[in-house]
Amino acid sequence: MKNLYALGMILVVCTAGSATMTVDGNLNDWDAQSIFQDPDSDNPGGVEMTRWGAKVQDGQLYWFCEINRGWTDFLGQASNGKDKKIFPGLWIDADNSTDTYLADGGDANCADGDKGEWSSNHRGIDVNLELGLIGGWTNGENSGPDGEGEETAPGLYSQFNYWGAGDDVGDIADMVTDGAWCISGNVMEARISLSELDAILQEMSDGVSIGDTMKLAVGVQGTNRAEVSYGYDTGAPQVIAVPAGIPEPATLSLLAISALAMGTRRRDI
């Protein structure tokens, strides 16, 4: 019985404060300290971000972007036949150091030379993980069919892109295979595995690795071809912890099995 009690305590300690995260566009699995407010009128005329979040849990980097209207307002085709589009991006200072950064031609320390604001308030950025939501968007080529509603399904005509690989800003890096995203109402929620992110970082020119902390910021741009025109809305960068030594779910199961086996064996004696 003692062993079962001990097992229970171990599992309680391992799971305390770590709600299961689900990429479903619902924020009820987020803790308050991982959610950051953004002013609701700091991008007049453009996409307006109201809250964003980022956290590391169970080997995954989760992030979300909340805007002041439904995401579906930016999907499909406008009446003039042009694609609506929206691009939420997670700007990543993977080692939380301004000594390392993504160089971009004449715009050192800026992941996107066209967007000067990043060079002034996001120093130290090593890569931008961007989710392109646009009709037919496939690894940099607009090759798929367009149509209202088609783009809302995760993985369908959408693409995660790491911008800035090899300093070649403007090109789109390799397709990411282990990402996931979901939109629901005003929220886009996404995740990327830390191991995949670290592998991408190793390919970058500054070659940094993920540190004990990262400094992150979410930004968003897009147009619905109507009253919302292009313009970045960016969050103030936040430092988040990268917990070490968190057992994978499979490891926890093994721990439970071995503890139960130990208890059974002792009772048999």
Ligand SMILES: [Ca+2]
């Ligand atoms: Ca969720």
Ligand SMILES: [Ca+2]
């Ligand atoms: Ca805002």
Ligand SMILES: [Ca+2]
């Ligand atoms: Ca850095």
